[in-house]
Amino acid sequence: MTDGLRATGLHKSFGDVAALRGIDLEVPRGQLSGFLGPNGAGKTTTMRGILGLVAMDAGKVTWEGHPIGEDDRRHIGYMPQERGLYPRMKVHEHIAYMGRLAGLDRTTASRRASEWAERVGLSDRGDDLIQELSTGNQQRVQLAVALVHEPVLMILDEPFAGLDPIAVATLSEVMAEQVARNVSVVFSSHQLELVQDLAEQVTIVAAGETQATGTVSELRSRSPNRLLEIQWNGTIPDWSPPDSEPREAPAGVSRFVVPAATDAGALVASAAAAGRVSAISFEPPGLDEVFLELVSQ
């Protein structure tokens, strides 16, 4: 696996406000990375720093091992959080225009614009003005704009926000296709289930600092907690493990977050003594739990 994108020790202050206080982010070639953090954690500033839109106070950004430059940035596909489109341009013309700015000749840009409009489901809207499209369809155009020049790195800031399930599926497919093409893709999202399903690697940031990086299973296993789920046969007994926190669960099921060091065998025995257990699981918590643990530290 080649280097891809590597941002290390990014610092940025706006006046007295320290937006980034040491962000590290790695996105190897051909990998889909989730970039998670609560609002104000510094995700967008980090992305803008990588794109060169915001000058960093400290830290460095490299692409394929060398400091990222203007030429590298021309090969980035970027979807900003707040959609960046000309309201009075037509769909096809807009995609083609951005392709030409990225270096494509007129014929190629026009052909690719048609192809991408079709791929994102807007082939019949090519002559419509952007301002006539719904928010979801504008987001599809934004995706086409980010892809028209066949980037080697995609930076997607909240790409799933406001999309319907069909559009989410389309976007997920497109992202997977790009990864298969050896494109590095990093995206931020608050939809943790989606991230868990899509991302091979996740970086979690909070308060301008990187809190954790790794694959989803690595992050889950690193958690100091475990999720205990017991399915009872009959009435749920008045039982809870020591040092645990209950979690919402469906009927007939109890869920608890317990310390990772808890003796699982003893828990099973204790539960079996309290009631009739039909199934029991003891595993690392989901990404949502891990996220909450990390950002609340």
Add this chain to the structure above:
Amino acid sequence: MSWRLVREVAWREIVTRARTKAFRLITGILVVVSIAVPIITALLPDGGDDLRDVTIGLVDVDQATEEQISAFAAGSLNVTFNDLTGSTVEQVDQALSDGEIDLALEPGPTLVWNRATDFEIANIVYSVLQQQEVLVKGRALGLDQTAIAELLTPAVLQERFADEADESDELVATVASIGLMAAFIIPQVFGQLALLSVVEEKSTRVIEVLLNHIRPRTLLLGKVIGIGVLAVVQLVVVVGGMIAALALTNAIDVPAAIWRFVPIILVSILGGLAIYNTLFALLGSLISRQEDASQVMLPIFIPIMAGLFVGQAAIIGNAETTLMKALTLFPLTAPMLLPVRVARDAIAPWEVGLSLALLVLGVWLLIRIAGRVYEFTLLHTGSPVSWSQLARLSRGAALD
């Protein structure tokens, strides 16, 4: 600087601006007006001889006198007569005060006015009576008709003016006014389009995507050129329509000499577009919302209004004052004042050259400064960038 990208940005500006309803409507109205004026002028009736009407009441005056007055007044007054034979003094006075007649000619001969003397008609009547007197006295002296006619031959009086107001004065005023108004209106109208274009890119956040592929200075230059070309296209369409209509109708006699002033007017408009489009675009980068536009635009109207007022004064007054000369060299007022001084022949060729050179230098410097400021302000959102921050950015310092 990539000229291919400059061309792409310029072309987008032209296409998207030309597509807006507002632009098409305004261009359409201007074309219709420019074509309609010569056509309507040609179709309108002449409007008569435009001579002033004067009604003379004649009290016991013979037919010959009436005919002579008519003959004398021909070409200068439209005289009609009201026969008041047998009227009393009171009746004549009443006719004057009622406005039925403007004056009365009574035996004596006496001219009767209501209140004030109209010297033009008085001179005509006097000349007629004088001629009759010469005729009577000449006959009494035994002169024949030829000798009397010789006596009545009017003296030839020629005129000479130290400061002659001829057709060329009218031409100079027309050229100067056209140049001044074109360089006053066109750059500020299209400059505001440049400002709105920048604000749109900031408010829609499309700027974040653009800057991934294009440098701020390239984007700025493309915008300035694109909107400038759009202005020139509109001007050519409107003026072309007017020239075609004038050629077809022959309604207005356009002096051929006017064409020699076209280059300086065109250069002034282009210079004005270049400098004001850049300046307006720069100011647009300081704000994030259209609502703040008037706030940042205010200072730009100081040189624009100064150029207009000084230019208007120079059209009719002295075009070679120190202020006029200084403002002709100042790039923000030069586009308005150059056509005025050239039309009035009140500028040396070297001054024209220097003024244009300073204008080009001003545009170049402004694009450099604007490009530098642009890099920092394009992604600035929220409250407008203050003037002190702008000054720091111009010097190359960064914002906090």
